[in-house]
Amino acid sequence: MDLTGATWRKSTRSNGHSGNCVEVADNLPEVVGVRDSKDPHGPALTFAPQAWRLFVRGVAAR
Template identity: 80%
Template sequence: MDLTGAIWRKSSRSSGNQGNCVEVADNLPGVVGVRDSKHPHGPALTFTPDTWRSFLAYAKRS
């Protein structure tokens, strides 16, 4: 999956982790990218927007 043009963002709650957190790019059509902020040039996971929304809803309930 080509994530060229992805705009990566960190959670506003990540400041307590010395900047080590998950970054999300949701500006590309049809895909949400997720990566480790410590390895920005490493691999990234990709999800459909529906799958990502389902994951977030589940995480908020837990």
């Protein structure tokens, strides 16, 4: 999946101190990218937007 043009942002839950941060790119029309902020040139996971929304809702409900 080509993530060229992705605009990455850190999770609002990242505290910035431990280095354990997740970045999300949700500005692309057909995919949401997720990567480790410590390795921005490394691999990224990709999800369909609907699957990502369901995941976020599930996490928020806990």
